[in-house]
Amino acid sequence: MILKGNVRGSGKELARHLMNARDNEHVELHDLRGFVSDDMHGAMQESEAVARGTRCKKPFFSLSLNPPENENVPVEAFESAIGQIEIQLGLENQPRAIVFHEKEGRRHAHCVWSRIDGEQMKAIDMPFYKNRLNDVSRELYLEHGWRLPDGFRDKRNRDPLAFTLEEWQQAKRTKQDPKLTKSLIRECWNGSDNAQAFEAALQDKGLWLARGDKRGFVAVDWRGEVYSLSRMSGAKAKDLKARLGDPKELLSTNEAKAKVGGLLTPKLKAWAKEEEQKAQKTNLAAEFQREQMVQRHRKTREDAKRVQEERWLREERTRADRTPKGIRGLWGWITGKNRQIRQQNEAEIARAQTRDRAEKQQVIQRQLAERRNLQRQIKLAREKQQQRLQDLNRAVAGAMKLGRVPEKQAQDRSRTKQRERSQEPNRGNDFKPT
Numbered sequence: 001m002i003l004k005g006n007v008r009g010s011g012k013e014l015a016r017h018l019m020n021a022r023d024n025e026h027v028e029l030h031d032l033r034g035f036v037s038d039d040m041h042g043a044m045q046e047s048e049a050v051a052r053g054t055r056c057k058k059p060f061f062s063l064s065l066n067p068p069e070n071e072n073v074p075v076e077a078f079e080s081a082i083g084q085i086e087i088q089l090g091l092e093n094q095p096r097a098i099v100f101h102e103k104e105g106r107r108h109a110h111c112v113w114s115r116i117d118g119e120q121m122k123a124i125d126m127p128f129y130k131n132r133l134n135d136v137s138r139e140l141y142l143e144h145g146w147r148l149p150d151g152f153r154d155k156r157n158r159d160p161l162a163f164t165l166e167e168w169q170q171a172k173r174t175k176q177d178p179k180l181t182k183s184l185i186r187e188c189w190n191g192s193d194n195a196q197a198f199e200a201a202l203q204d205k206g207l208w209l210a211r212g213d214k215r216g217f218v219a220v221d222w223r224g225e226v227y228s229l230s231r232m233s234g235a236k237a238k239d240l241k242a243r244l245g246d247p248k249e250l251l252s253t254n255e256a257k258a259k260v261g262g263l264l265t266p267k268l269k270a271w272a273k274e275e276e277q278k279a280q281k282t283n284l285a286a287e288f289q290r291e292q293m294v295q296r297h298r299k300t301r302e303d304a305k306r307v308q309e310e311r312w313l314r315e316e317r318t319r320a321d322r323t324p325k326g327i328r329g330l331w332g333w334i335t336g337k338n339r340q341i342r343q344q345n346e347a348e349i350a351r352a353q354t355r356d357r358a359e360k361q362q363v364i365q366r367q368l369a370e371r372r373n374l375q376r377q378i379k380l381a382r383e384k385q386q387q388r389l390q391d392l393n394r395a396v397a398g399a400m401k402l403g404r405v406p407e408k409q410a411q412d413r414s415r416t417k418q419r420e421r422s423q424e425p426n427r428g429n430d431f432k433p434t
Helices: 009-020 040-051 074-091 129-144 165-174 178-190 195-204 229-233 235-246 253-263 266-280 283-320 326-335 335-402 405-420
Strands: 004-009 028-033 060-066 094-101 106-114 207-211 219-223 225-229
Touching: 004 178, 009 028, 009 040, 009 106, 028 040, 028 207, 040 094, 040 106, 040 253, 060 074, 074 094, 074 129, 074 229, 074 235, 094 335, 106 178, 106 283, 165 207, 178 229, 178 283, 195 235, 195 335, 207 253, 219 229, 229 235, 253 326, 283 335
Parallel strands: none
Antiparallel strands: 004 060, 028 094, 060 106, 094 106, 207 219, 219 225
């Protein structure tokens, strides 16, 4: 499984992210170890309170564990992997929290450790932790017989279209696939041999070349979003400068935004917003079906959990009744019968825990399979949506050059308004608008 970790602070923000049920379909706090609190927010506050006794500003080590997309990985496999990582990073017996997330038919885990050694009151140092995580990750792929990602086999084969957290957050704002955006910019870069050709190719796709505040070259879209060309094109800074010249000769980011905003007349802006909303409705039916499925799956899990808890209480009462009390209890202690009963109870508890875990895993696997089938439909709908958004970007760029809404789109818009007016209820002959 892919392991991504980082040393960080801000426990409040971390707890909010890990327990975020809005962006994740299922969230489960699986384990809390070494904390007094029994909830994630309280545990993170405890760690920060201990860290105040040290100079450490980043008292947490946060790790995500992502298995291959279509693999059903049991809880025990995640726990075993976390145990191996603890040994490699020197985090054994440190307070930790494990959270499971499910989204789009994929199940992955997050683990957060406190780096503060409570006895020595100092942060545990973790040199070269990225290399160690890569070693553990490779071992896990081999151990489970999963196909190694191309990047593990050869670093040169890493996905060039992989995106950062910042790019993912930007994609959430624009509703556009960050990989597709990066691919389009690379297509413009690879298909041009000078600054003029590159700038013209960008503008055809609704992007304008500009000078970044911190980065040498950026692209600005008609929405005002800014993209780093060094990251998006895959070209080195010296290659960008060699082809595009001195960035000081370009408009600044704010100047480019102002220029684009000036070309985007109110009428064009209203048309673009309307078309964008239409594109975003492309996968509305699939998203509604997804929401219905998520709610149904959550209820199923809640019902199964309640049934297990009720059964566990009944079994606990049976085990408690089995132990003799009073004089019989004293005699059982003398004869050793109590010890036999305790061993029997402990064995039954272990079997019951194994049974409950297996039942829970079966429910999760069944739901994941159903969710993956739906995800294939959603993926097709999203591809259509992304195509419409890219077509819109090109149409907006063309409209801005013309200074007006394209004739075909204007006619379509007029016909749409006429249909809407024709469907309005008849208010009668005496109706007079005010």
